[in-house]
Amino acid sequence: MGSICGKDKGALKHVIESRVPRSESKKLSLGKPAQPTATPTAKTDDLADNSEQYDVNRKNVKKKGAVIDSRSEAPQGVEARNAQVTDKPKTHWEVQMITMAVHRHSVLADLTEDAREEVINSMRFFLLNPNEIIFEQGGQAVHFFVVGSGSLEVLVNGARVNVMKTGDSFGELALLHNTGRSATIKTLERCTLWGVDRKRFREAVEKVNGRNYKENKDFVNSVPIFDSMTVGEKENLLAVVTTQKFQGGKKIVIEGEPGDLFYLIKEGIVSCSVKGAEIRKMEKGDHFGEQALLYNTTRTATVTAVDNVRVLSIGREQLSEVLGTSLQRIIYRNTQRIALDKSEVLSKLTLDQKEKLIDRIQITNYTDGEVVIPAQTLLRTGLYIVLKGGLRVEAGPYAEMFAVIGERAITESTEEVTEVNIMASGDTDVAYITKAEFEETLGGDITKISTKNEALAVLKKVSLFRGFSTDRLYQLLSVSPM
Numbered sequence: 001m002g003s004i005c006g007k008d009k010g011a012l013k014h015v016i017e018s019r020v021p022r023s024e025s026k027k028l029s030l031g032k033p034a035q036p037t038a039t040p041t042a043k044t045d046d047l048a049d050n051s052e053q054y055d056v057n058r059k060n061v062k063k064k065g066a067v068i069d070s071r072s073e074a075p076q077g078v079e080a081r082n083a084q085v086t087d088k089p090k091t092h093w094e095v096q097m098i099t100m101a102v103h104r105h106s107v108l109a110d111l112t113e114d115a116r117e118e119v120i121n122s123m124r125f126f127l128l129n130p131n132e133i134i135f136e137q138g139g140q141a142v143h144f145f146v147v148g149s150g151s152l153e154v155l156v157n158g159a160r161v162n163v164m165k166t167g168d169s170f171g172e173l174a175l176l177h178n179t180g181r182s183a184t185i186k187t188l189e190r191c192t193l194w195g196v197d198r199k200r201f202r203e204a205v206e207k208v209n210g211r212n213y214k215e216n217k218d219f220v221n222s223v224p225i226f227d228s229m230t231v232g233e234k235e236n237l238l239a240v241v242t243t244q245k246f247q248g249g250k251k252i253v254i255e256g257e258p259g260d261l262f263y264l265i266k267e268g269i270v271s272c273s274v275k276g277a278e279i280r281k282m283e284k285g286d287h288f289g290e291q292a293l294l295y296n297t298t299r300t301a302t303v304t305a306v307d308n309v310r311v312l313s314i315g316r317e318q319l320s321e322v323l324g325t326s327l328q329r330i331i332y333r334n335t336q337r338i339a340l341d342k343s344e345v346l347s348k349l350t351l352d353q354k355e356k357l358i359d360r361i362q363i364t365n366y367t368d369g370e371v372v373i374p375a376q377t378l379l380r381t382g383l384y385i386v387l388k389g390g391l392r393v394e395a396g397p398y399a400e401m402f403a404v405i406g407e408r409a410i411t412e413s414t415e416e417v418t419e420v421n422i423m424a425s426g427d428t429d430v431a432y433i434t435k436a437e438f439e440e441t442l443g444g445d446i447t448k449i450s451t452k453n454e455a456l457a458v459l460k461k462v463s464l465f466r467g468f469s470t471d472r473l474y475q476l477l478s479v480s481p482m
Contacts (some may be wrong), residue, residue, distance in 0.1 A: 025107060040456050062338040079135045079142045080126050080193070088125040090194075095120060098194055100273055101146045101169045111204060126193040134185040134193070141174035143195040150191030156257065161226055163188070166239050175201055176242050177315030179260040212243055217264055217314065225330050233322060240318040244268065246305040246419035253289055255302040261313045265288045268309030272301045278343045280372040281306065287438045290319075290331040300338065300402075333358055336431055339385045348448070353442055360441045361431045363387065373422040379409035380416070382434045389428030393420050412434050412447050 024189075063441075090098070098120050102108045113118065128134070134145070134152065146169045152163035161183070174181050175198050187412060208310070220226055220234055229237070243266070246252055253259060255274060266286045272280050272288065279301065282288065287304055320327060336358045340346045345356070366372050372391060373384065384405040391399040399422075400407060409416050422431075442449050 003443055008055055011384050012180075013177075039333070062228055079139070080128060080195070082132050083126040083128045083193075086125050086127075087163045090123075091107065091256070094194070097148065097167055098123065098146050101167050105169060105172070108204065108297050110437055111207060112137070115197070115204060117198065118413045121232050122197045122200045123194040126195055128186055128187050128191045128193070132187045132191075135171075135181050137182065137184045139181040141171065141179070143197055144171045144175055144201045145169065145226065148194050151188045154193060155186060158181070158480055168439050172201065173242065173261070173313075176205065177240075177261065177313070177317045178317060182258060182260060213238065216241065216243070218264075219312075223264065225287065225333075227407035229323075237314070237322045240322060241312040244311050244313055246309045246311070247308075248305050248307045250305045250309075252303045252305060252311065253299045253301075254310070255300065256298050257291055259299045260316050262316075262319050263287060263303075266312055266314045267308045269306040270309055271304045273304070274301050274342075275442050279347075287330070287334065290314075290327075290334060322372070332363060332431070335387045335402065336361065336385055336425050340389075343407050344400055345411050345446070346404065349446075353449070356441050357433065357438070360437055361385070361433045363429055365433045366428045368426050370424045371421045372424055372428070372430055373405070373418055375418055375421050377417065377418045378415070380407045380435060382406055383410055383438055385431040387429040387431055388426040391422050391428065392425040393422055397425065399420055410438060
């Protein structure tokens with residue numbers, strides 16, 4: 001980040017004292033609530049080979065509308081505008097092929113035989129020539145498709161990321177989450193598709209959601225990030241979540257890809273990696289994907305299923321509607337986790353230690369050009385994390401989102417100070433904790449804490465100590481010479 005030197009201990013005091021309650025300033029109360037009141041290989045529906053990857057469940061608490069006629073069509077010109085669309089009778093082979101595709105679709109596989117036949121019978125026949133667009137990235141979702149014959153390419157931002165062939169299915173997640181299509185689908189040769197419209201597909205899904213409703217409800221009630229939500233808000237959440245299933249090795253989100261979904265791990269373990277290097281693993285109750293939603297940016301990491309994984313997913317608009325003000329708190333906690341994981345110094349802390357720090361940190365919003373760290377601030381007096389926007393100096397950019405400022409100064413107790421004012425670049429949110437609060441939260445100097453953590457990791461590998469709790473192991477370490 002560069003070294004900016006000078007000296008004056010009083011400058012930081014101005015920053016700390018300016019953090020008055022929200023009613024008098026811009027301080028954000030996004031830490032852990034003190035008391036709850038009642039948390040491209042391409043992935044997505046449109047980037048199939050998805051028929052084997054997804055388990056879509058959606059509990060709809062609203063009253064259903066009347067069942068529409070199976071011959072009704074979506075608005076002309078929205079999807080597959082140049083296709084010849086008919087109600088062609090299906091051959092025995094075509095019924096078998098569609099049935100296999102439905103069986104591979106994990107939620108539709110739970111349909112009764114009668115319900116499955118109803119969906120298959122409602123599918124219409126689409127005939128397309130080579131180089132025809134089925135739908136375009138960002139477009140409105142209208143159909144769920146099964147490829148009858150031929151091959152199609154999947155394009156994300158104009159680049160091919162996949163090819164689909166007979167028996168593949170695509171298009172379901174955008175239908176369920178009311179999101180735009182995440183890719184463009186284009187025929188490579190003469191193709192046939194079998195398509196069912198949004199209403200009939202969602203009605204089919206609703207016939208099987210009830211089987212997972214109680215399980216999902218119990219899970220949501222057990223996740224701390226949702227503790228502050230009312231019973232009604234949780235019901236609204238359950239009404240719009242989708243359950244997806246990923247086999248070990250499957251990528252759930254891809255670094256650099258656009259993202260429209262927030263994920264909550266219901267079962268299994270996932271690995272998070274940046275540029276091919278694993279930064280951490282996550283398990284039941286953890287969540288990911290919110291950064292792209294909040295900032296409308298691409299995915300910051302690749303998340304891969306380690307074993308069989310089930311997640312609850314929810315779209316951007318639905319997430320904002322059901323979580324409301326809780327959303328920013330959830331997102332900023334995870335932003336801090338990512339920043340701590342990226343820090344060479346702070347990544348050595350245990351997960352529990354990181355969570356305690358996040359509970360203690362305060363967040364402040366700054367407008368463009370507002371001074372965040374005044375000139376002559378002694379950096380070892382506090383720790384800063386950029387959660388939104390960025391920081392700059394007069395000469396240009398200084399720090400981007402996820403940057404941690406002051407961690408080495410705190411660790412090494414240096415006399416490094418800022419020579420110039422460090423200002424907000426655009427609308428910026430910065431997390432801050434003083435050195436005294438930092439060490440009080442961790443229970444000591446970070447250098448000693450890191451040394452103990454390394455010793456703890458060694459002890460946990462010894463069979464004699466595997467049954468010991470972390471607290472018990474720390475007790476053992478505390479009576480040993482360090």
